[in-house]
Amino acid sequence: MIRWVLIGVLLLAVAGAAVLGGSWWWVTSAMDTPHEHAKAAEYISIEKGTAPAAVIGKLVSEGVIANGTPVMLYLRTLGDASKIKAGDYKFPSPITPLQVLAELEKGEERVTRITIPEGFTIYDISKRIAEFVNKNQPPQSGTADRGSPIVWTEKDVLSQMNDTSLIRDIDAEAKNLEGYMYPSTYEVQPGTQPQAIINQMVGQFRKQWKPEWTAAAKAKGLTPHQVVTIASLIETESKFPQERAIVASVIFNRLSKGIPLGIDQTNVYIAKMLGRWDGTIHQSDLDVESPYNTRKRAGLPPGPISSVTVSSIEAALNPATTDYIFYVLDVQKNDGSHLFFASAADFERAKADYQKWLEIQRAEKRANEENRATPGQ
DSSP states (O other): OHHHHHHHHHHHHHHHHHHHHHHHHHHHHHHTSOBOOSOTTSOEEEOTTOOHHHHHHHHHHTTSSSOHHHHHHHHHHTSOGGGOOOEEEOOOSSBOHHHHHHHHTTOOOOOEEEEOOTTOOHHHHHHHHHHHHHHHSOGGGSOTTTOOOOOOOHHHHHHGGGOOGGGTTTOTTOSSSTTOSOOSEEEEOTTOOHHHHHHHHHHHHHHHOOHHHHHHHHHTTOOHHHHHHHHHHHHHHOSOHHHHHHHHHHHHHHHHHTOOOOOHHHHHHHHHHTTOOOSSOOHHHHHOOOTTOTTTSOSOOSSOOSOOOHHHHHHHHSOOOOOOOEEEEOTTTOSSOEEEESOHHHHHHHHHHHHHHHHHHHHHHHHHHHHHHSTTO
């Protein structure tokens, strides 16, 4: 009798082991099986404090996980549910449950990126920020009464750039934030409003500004405001760091001789201020009466005309030693670099070549526009 009892117990143990083995095989197989879903392009938000079972349940309802049972069994045995973090997730498709759990341990936050190129003005930046916020921000950033999204205009964003309190310790003369929002690519989270992006850009400028630059400016008889103004002129005139110190030398040589700087980018800036910039400098832009018109007035403009980079600030503080007072685009290289001259006669010859080249460029542009306007001909 005892013998048969022992045999029965043994058979039950074997059967139990088989069941457990089969169950374990089922769990591990399910955890390693890729599953296709339709939410790969969408963010799925996991709120802080959500229980693991609720997280898995949500991912099942979203179709990211096919079956939540093996996932929960895995978490209760080999897994660690405490590692699941709140965040905004994008799950690629196909994806295995094990890969899903690995993603959930990252605690990802949804971010979008906004790029502010070097040399952008406050008018360019306000337009870029308004477009970015209107396109990327969620509905909850809308008005309290109707819940509809706020539509930001360039003017709305521009008005927020008049607060200079963040840079007053560097430049007490600044009338707005022109020159003090650092050009770069910024990551922002959903719901970020224009002022926060502006503050982030100013914060980046402050990180770049070295305290010794204030002392260096004073040693040259300049204020930080003047240094940033000169840097903005350099920034808009040359995209090549290696020639910016030479451009700076031309600016300082002209200032010392009382010669108007004649920098056309100041006229572009005026056109943007007046809301009439169309991509071409017109005679009316050159003739306009404005303290920013460096063709008609000697000295520096009242303030910066664009965002600036470290390269341009350093060039403004450390100009090359030259006798150059002229420069013009090098049409032979046609890469945006310049030719520099001390002689007016040499400059006029190079300028004539530039004007011929410019007329060819304009003619080609007109021809292309006409071709686009008359398709099929």
